[in-house]
């Protein structure tokens with residue numbers, strides 16, 4: 253590929269860059285060349301140093317040593333704002349949009365653009381959306397958008413800010429296959445216009461799908477830097493972690509009585525589609541997968557089942573050490589007559605919960621030990637120091653529990669903020685899935701989000717083991733593979749209803765795809781929901 257003089261002025265090159273956090277060596281003499289007009293995938297195990305390298309390139313963290321250049325001249329951004337001005341912008345793993353503000357307002361305020369008026373900001377963003385071929389509401393508070401739309405919105409703001417080098421830290425972790433496809437199409441067309449994209453991902457099939465160049469990090473060291481063309485996912489995995497352990501064959505399990513049940517549940521939230529009469533039963537000893545495109549109601553269903561959103565009508569029941577019933581907007585428990593069955597009551601009755609966004613459940617300013625003993629009792633508000641102690645749960649040997657879930661480093665006194673994103677996810681799993689007592693039911697949304705192959709495999713095995721020990725497990729995900737990797741049966745939601753319920757042997761990608769798109773199981777055209785009036 254020939255590079256024009258203009259493009260040569262935008263090549264980002266890091267040479268022998270190291271970065272340490274106290275005694276932790278996050279990067280050791282890493283070199284990388286990011287070319288205009290190419291997608292550069294950056295992969296590696298959890299804690300390998302990917303986000304650190306991205307932050308160094310984007311001016312968020314200074315390197316401890318090494319040199320970086322932009323277009324052949326030294327590039328030493330003092331901060332993120334300077335890197336952005338030089339055209340290097342990063343969309344972080346944890347989204348940074350202000351929830352109370354719309355995308356337009358985020359662009360104006362957070363991007364410090366006092367001289368751009370609202371109308372021109374709006375049309376710039378609308379034009380960017382158009383090119384990206386995505387639809388995101390520009391005027392609604394971003395907190396009211398689905399997670400995937402907030403993710404896309406953040407990318408759109410960065411693009412509108414004129415980045416020539418765009419660093420995306422796991423942008424696809426919470427996107428469904430259709431949205432990933434749309435995003436990649438856009439990334440490719442941006443590349444054709446000369447933009448350089450650094451794509452951090454754990455989904456190795458994406459490397460083959462979209463990347464031109466590849467850097468593999470392992471324990472802060474660069475173990476591969478070169479063309480991505482022709483490399484198979486298994487070869488990349490081998491570069492990252494050596495050989496992967498074989499998946500243990502699934503042990504036979506017996507399905508017990510229904511533990512978690514939703515009956516005729518109707519609910520509404522501002523963040524997601526409505527629930528329109530949902531019936532679902534999860535038995536002891538089974539893993540049910542919950543699939544659906546974003547906005548189909550699966551987030552809301554989990555919020556209702558976890559006790560964070562009261563249903564308008566219908567009933568939710570958790571059978572455990574006692575029976576907890578949530579009816580309509582009221583709640584009652586057989587054991588506690590005063591009612592008020594909230595998330596904490598469900599939890600006390602043996603419900604484990606892994607939310608879609610780990611920030612709803614992990615407190616960065618608390619130590620790992622404290623994080624093993626707290627939980628947030630309020631959905632939609634970030635978990636914080638007001639989070640409630642878990643009480644009776646046994647976390648007497650936190651170091652062992654952290655080590656069992658391969659949290660790196662497994663030091664209970666460390667603050668959670670010092671863990672990489674994937675290791676925070678493992679911490680959450682250690683708390684929710686690692687208690688001595690098997691939970692009666694597990695609700696997990698994207699439990700392997702941000703985890704490398706080995707860690708994801710370990711969490712999948714843990715979920716199946718919990719089912720074998722008698723838990724009723726419900727796993728929702730945007731990622732069909734994540735669902736198919738654990739489920740005994742797959743339930744699909746569309747438009748706030750359950751539209752398919754298939755044993756795993758019958759859950760072919762085609763059948764699931766049709767159900768997720770709201771199409772009937774056969775090829776019969778679906779009757780139109782509303783028709784244009786006749787002219």
Ligand SMILES: Nc1ncnc2c1ncn2[C@@H]1O[C@H](COP(=O)(O)OP(=O)(O)OP(=O)(O)O)[C@@H](O)[C@H]1O
Nearest residue numbers: 273278298299300301302303304670672673674675
């Ligand atoms: N602010 C910090 N303070 C202390 N240690 C940190 C800090 N940020 C990162 N680290 C450590 O640096 C190492 C690399 O972390 P980094 O976030 O770059 O990994 P990563 O490859 O992006 O992982 P993941 O896939 O889990 O997101 C880890 O050991 C992590 O614990």
